[in-house]
Amino acid sequence: MPLTSSPDLDAFREEVRAFFETEYPQDLIEKQRTGILDRADQVxxxxxxxxxGWLAPAWPREYGGAGWDPIRRHIFEEEADRVGVPFIVPMAVIYVGPVIYTFGSDEQKRRWLPDILESRAFxxxxYSEPEAGSDLAALRMTARREGDHYVLNGTKIWTSYAQWADWMFCLARTSKEARRQDGISFLCLEMNTPGISVHPIITLDGVHHLNRIEFQDVRVPVSQRIGEEGRGWHYATFLLQGERLSYAHVSRKREDLRILRRLASEMAGEGGGAMIDAPLFAAKLAGCEVAVETLGISVLRALMAGDSVSQAEVSTIKIAATEIAQRITELAIELAAESGAVFANRHAPDWPARMPLVPRFAPPAMASYLFERAQTVYGGATEVQKNIVWRMLASGY
Known part of the structure; x- marks a missing residue:
């Protein structure tokens, strides 16, 4: 399903390209390549x-979004990825925003959507809990109703950027039902509410973006529940459809492979020739390039299908996207060789100058390799996605 060119789409692409090349802060692109972005950078x-007006390309215009069709969103993402624009933190714009404007009350929309778009609230x-993980229906955090409030007790884990968050959307069990997916509600709460404590989880590369969060008798107004009590699984499923598609990042994968091909042509292999001429490495690289183009076709089909896209199709894309991401980082580590074992303090802006003998791409490549091991786990493990596909096939999908 190739994107057909038209004067209108060509003009749109040129507008987006010009913005990223001349108006967008170029220092953020440079910092993204080798360093770590903080909250101020993300703002x-x-x-x-x-x-x-481009922060929320998929949001309807009536809620402050761009309201673009899938082809324009695809072009926008291609141009952003081509120049290396940092990914936005997805929890507000990509995840909870669509849940709020689809299922939230008018008051909730007025309260939360403008602050998301203006970056006043992260x-x-x-979702995940210590004993639940990808089996989200096994969550144990309770929300006991007391008048106009819920009282929350339990633990959430692997919560990305909770240290930056002003608000959190979470799933909690408001009743016990025979079917585990029932009795779960979708609640929104302020992170400064008494009883909430955030505990950092530092990853192997020394970066803090994950957290464990404890809830002890945390009181949350019932008015901050999205939709009906006990229907949280339905809203979460809606959210996960968008989340799992967001992992694709086809254009960024293309750009990563382009950079790897250039590096491989400049770096010597064991026989003295360029790495790009080593048959095994060249075959792996070509295989990744074919896989990325195939993924791109699947993503575009899913976007064009809109609300009619099946869970099985989304799960298949999630499996492919995360496994390809891991393959790409493995190639980068192969190029880095022994330099990949070097860890750099990428919080320090001058770290490349402190390590002049280490290829600049190597430490970030190792960090990406380690982080991408989790891609086939978070957002629904590959095994869980295969179960979804199997169930839909078994039901006659």
Missing amino acids: RNQQALQSR WGQG
């Missing part, structure tokens, strides 16, 4: 996009 990133996602 600048989002505000730069919103200066054109959000966290409270």
